[in-house]
Amino acid sequence: MQGEQRAHRNFVILWTLLTAVKVVIAARLPLFVDEAFYWQEGQHLAAAYSDLPGMTAWLARLGVALGGDHVLALRLPFLVIASLLPWLIAHIARRWFGGSCGWQAGSLALLMPLSATLGILAVPDVPMALAAVLCLDAGARLLREVEAGSALQLAIGLVIGALSHYRFAGVIGVGFIALMVLPQGRNVMRDPRIWIALSAGLLAWLPLLLWNSDHDEAGLRFQLVDRHPWTFQWTGFQFLLIQTLMVTPLLAWAMLRVGIAGTRTGGGIRAQWRYFGLVGGVSTVAIFALGFFSDAERISFHWPLPGYLALLVAVPVILMRWPRRWRQATWAMAVIGMLCAYGYYLAVSVPSVREQAAGEKYYPxxxxxxxxxxxxxxxxxxxxxxxxxxxxxxxxxxxxxxxxxxxxxxxxxxxxxxxxxxxxxxxxxxxxxxxxxxxxxxxxxxxxxxxxxxxxxxxxxxxxxxxxxxxxxxxxxxxxxxxxxxxxxxxPQARAEGPCVAPAMAWVDAPLPGVRVDTPTLEVAGWAFKDGVGLRAVEILIDGRVAATAEYGGALDVRPSWPQSNDPQHPNVAFRAQVDTRGLRAGRHWLGLRLHGHDGSVEEWWEQPLDVVRP
Structure with a gap:
C-alpha cells in the first residue's frame, strides 16, 4: 500500500509539473507550418480534407473559437487530450497489474520523450493516440467479459481514430490480429455487439472515402503511393536509431521484453498481458519494417507511438524483475530523455537559439x-x-x-x-x-x-x-x-509580358563556410546572375555591413548547371573581392552578398559563417 501511495504521489507531481511546462512551451513556440494548415482547414469546416479526416481541423477550430487567434488557444484542445493520456495508461495498468504498476506506467508515459511532448503541437497524432488507448482498454476488458460498456468504448475509440488519420487503419488491423491470435479474442469476435461497434467505426471512414471518391482518390494516392518510394532505403536503420532515442534505450529494451512475452503461451500468462504485447509488438515491428521502404523525407518518428503506449502498460511488471540499479538507470534515462525533448522545443521557441542553429542540418x-x-x-x-x-x-x-x-x-x-x-x-x-x-x-x-x-x-x-x-x-x-x-x-493588376525576370542567384566559391581566417585580407570569389536583366554590382557584407565592392563580370560560364538562365551577361557572371579583416574582432562573423540588379533591385543573399582568429 505504501508503494502504491508513493507511486501515485510521484505521478501526480510529475503530471502537474510537466503539464505546466507543456503549456508554457505551447504558448511560446511559433506555429509549425502543418498546424497553420490545420487551422486553415478548420476555418473551412468539412467532414474530410485532402490530407486528413476532419478531427484535427475541428479541434483547431474549437481552440481558436474559445481562445482567439493565439497559438496556445489553437493547441489547447490537443494539450487537454494529451494530458488525459497518462491517466488512461495508469488506469489500464492498475486494472491488470495493480496500483503501484499502474501509477508507474502513467509516470513512464509522462517521461518517455515521444509521449512526453504529445500535445505541444496541434497535430493528428494526439486524437489518434487517444483513440488507440481507448480501443486498447476496451479490447483488454472484452477479453475478460463482453459487455455493452466495453463495446461502446470500442466504438467510440474506432470513430475517433477514423476521424483522426489514415494511419489509424493500421491500428485497427493490428488490434484485429491480436484478437484473432488469442482464443479469448476469437470468442469476443463472435458477439454481435462487437460487430455493431465495428460497424460504427467503419461508418466513420465514410466522409474520407467520399472525399476521395469526389477528388480522384487524391488523398489515398498521396498517403499510400505518392509520398513513399516503396524501394529499400538504408535510412531505415537511422529510423531505428532515432526510435531508440525517442523512447530511451533501457525503456526500449523493457518494451521489447513485453512484446516477446506477448508471443508466449502457457506459463500462467494472462490474456491481457499477451494482448498488450501483441498489439504493441506487431504494430512496432510493422512500422520498423515499413521504415525501410516508406517516406524518409518528412517527419515520421512519431508513427510507432500507439504501439509504444500498448507496450508501456506492462513495462512496470518487467522493471520489477530487474535489479535495483537497472531500474534506477531506466528511470534516469527516461528523465534525461524527457528533459532533452522539452529542451529542444524550448530552444526552438527562442529566436537567439534558432539563429545559432542557422546553416545546420536540423535548423528548424x-x-x-x-x-x-x-x-x-x-x-x-x-x-x-x-x-x-x-x-x-x-x-x-x-x-x-x-x-x-x-x-x-x-x-x-x-x-x-x-x-x-x-x-x-x-x-x-x-x-x-x-x-x-x-x-x-x-x-x-x-x-x-x-x-x-x-x-x-x-x-x-x-x-x-x-x-x-x-x-x-x-x-x-x-x-x-x-x-x-x-x-x-x-x-499590378495588369500582367506584364516579356522574358522572365527572376530574383538573383548567387554562390560563394571561396571562402568555404566556417573557414578560419588568420590573415589581414580575405579573398571572396564566386558567381551571381539575375535572369532577364542582369546584375550591375555585387557588394560583400560582413555582419550586414558593406566590407568591399567586388569586381563583377569575370568570365565564368555557369549555364551548364543553369541551362534555363536568360541573364544577358552570360558567361561573364563571376565576382572577386579582397576584404580587409584587420578591423574584425576575433570570433564568429557572417559573410554575405548584396546584389544590385540593372532593374534597380537590391537583394541580400544568405550569409555563411567565418571565424576570425587572432594570434
Missing amino acids: RNFAGWQPLARAVRQELAKMPPGSRVLAGNFKVGAELGFALGDANIEVLPAPLNEKHGRSAQLAQWGLLSNGERDAPRLLVLSPSDQRYRDLLERYHQVCDIVGPLPPPVRQVSTDHGYQRFLLFHL
Missing part, C-alpha cells in the same frame, strides 16, 4: 521567421491600393500568413511543395489555387528557403510563367542570417 526552418514576415506583409499591404490581396508562393506561406493575418482565404500559387505535402487538391477545392489571373493588385510572397537550391531557378521560372516577369522586390524579410528568407513583390 518551419518554425522560423513567420512573425517578421507577417509584420512586413501588413506594412506593404497598407502601401498598396485598396482591394490588394496577398498571393503566397506555396501552401506554407499561405497558411502561416493566414493565421497571422486572420485570413483563411489567401491565394496560393501552384508549387511542387504543395504536391509534395498533398495540399494541392484541398487548395483547389477551396478555390485558392491561383492561375495567375488577378482582378486587383497582389502582394506576391515567395519563400526561396523552401526550395532545394538546385531547383530554385526552375521554380522562379515557373512563377514567371504564372504571373509574368517579376518586378524588383519591394522588401526582403531575412531571418537567422537568411536561412529563412522571403521576397515580397508588388504585382
Whole structure:
C-alpha cells in the first residue's frame, strides 16, 4: 500500500509539473507550418480534407473559437487530450497489474520523450493516440467479459481514430490480429455487439472515402503511393536509431521484453498481458519494417507511438524483475530523455537559439521567421491600393500568413511543395489555387528557403510563367542570417509580358563556410546572375555591413548547371573581392552578398559563417 501511495504521489507531481511546462512551451513556440494548415482547414469546416479526416481541423477550430487567434488557444484542445493520456495508461495498468504498476506506467508515459511532448503541437497524432488507448482498454476488458460498456468504448475509440488519420487503419488491423491470435479474442469476435461497434467505426471512414471518391482518390494516392518510394532505403536503420532515442534505450529494451512475452503461451500468462504485447509488438515491428521502404523525407518518428503506449502498460511488471540499479538507470534515462525533448522545443521557441542553429542540418526552418514576415506583409499591404490581396508562393506561406493575418482565404500559387505535402487538391477545392489571373493588385510572397537550391531557378521560372516577369522586390524579410528568407513583390493588376525576370542567384566559391581566417585580407570569389536583366554590382557584407565592392563580370560560364538562365551577361557572371579583416574582432562573423540588379533591385543573399582568429 505504501508503494502504491508513493507511486501515485510521484505521478501526480510529475503530471502537474510537466503539464505546466507543456503549456508554457505551447504558448511560446511559433506555429509549425502543418498546424497553420490545420487551422486553415478548420476555418473551412468539412467532414474530410485532402490530407486528413476532419478531427484535427475541428479541434483547431474549437481552440481558436474559445481562445482567439493565439497559438496556445489553437493547441489547447490537443494539450487537454494529451494530458488525459497518462491517466488512461495508469488506469489500464492498475486494472491488470495493480496500483503501484499502474501509477508507474502513467509516470513512464509522462517521461518517455515521444509521449512526453504529445500535445505541444496541434497535430493528428494526439486524437489518434487517444483513440488507440481507448480501443486498447476496451479490447483488454472484452477479453475478460463482453459487455455493452466495453463495446461502446470500442466504438467510440474506432470513430475517433477514423476521424483522426489514415494511419489509424493500421491500428485497427493490428488490434484485429491480436484478437484473432488469442482464443479469448476469437470468442469476443463472435458477439454481435462487437460487430455493431465495428460497424460504427467503419461508418466513420465514410466522409474520407467520399472525399476521395469526389477528388480522384487524391488523398489515398498521396498517403499510400505518392509520398513513399516503396524501394529499400538504408535510412531505415537511422529510423531505428532515432526510435531508440525517442523512447530511451533501457525503456526500449523493457518494451521489447513485453512484446516477446506477448508471443508466449502457457506459463500462467494472462490474456491481457499477451494482448498488450501483441498489439504493441506487431504494430512496432510493422512500422520498423515499413521504415525501410516508406517516406524518409518528412517527419515520421512519431508513427510507432500507439504501439509504444500498448507496450508501456506492462513495462512496470518487467522493471520489477530487474535489479535495483537497472531500474534506477531506466528511470534516469527516461528523465534525461524527457528533459532533452522539452529542451529542444524550448530552444526552438527562442529566436537567439534558432539563429545559432542557422546553416545546420536540423535548423528548424518551419518554425522560423513567420512573425517578421507577417509584420512586413501588413506594412506593404497598407502601401498598396485598396482591394490588394496577398498571393503566397506555396501552401506554407499561405497558411502561416493566414493565421497571422486572420485570413483563411489567401491565394496560393501552384508549387511542387504543395504536391509534395498533398495540399494541392484541398487548395483547389477551396478555390485558392491561383492561375495567375488577378482582378486587383497582389502582394506576391515567395519563400526561396523552401526550395532545394538546385531547383530554385526552375521554380522562379515557373512563377514567371504564372504571373509574368517579376518586378524588383519591394522588401526582403531575412531571418537567422537568411536561412529563412522571403521576397515580397508588388504585382499590378495588369500582367506584364516579356522574358522572365527572376530574383538573383548567387554562390560563394571561396571562402568555404566556417573557414578560419588568420590573415589581414580575405579573398571572396564566386558567381551571381539575375535572369532577364542582369546584375550591375555585387557588394560583400560582413555582419550586414558593406566590407568591399567586388569586381563583377569575370568570365565564368555557369549555364551548364543553369541551362534555363536568360541573364544577358552570360558567361561573364563571376565576382572577386579582397576584404580587409584587420578591423574584425576575433570570433564568429557572417559573410554575405548584396546584389544590385540593372532593374534597380537590391537583394541580400544568405550569409555563411567565418571565424576570425587572432594570434
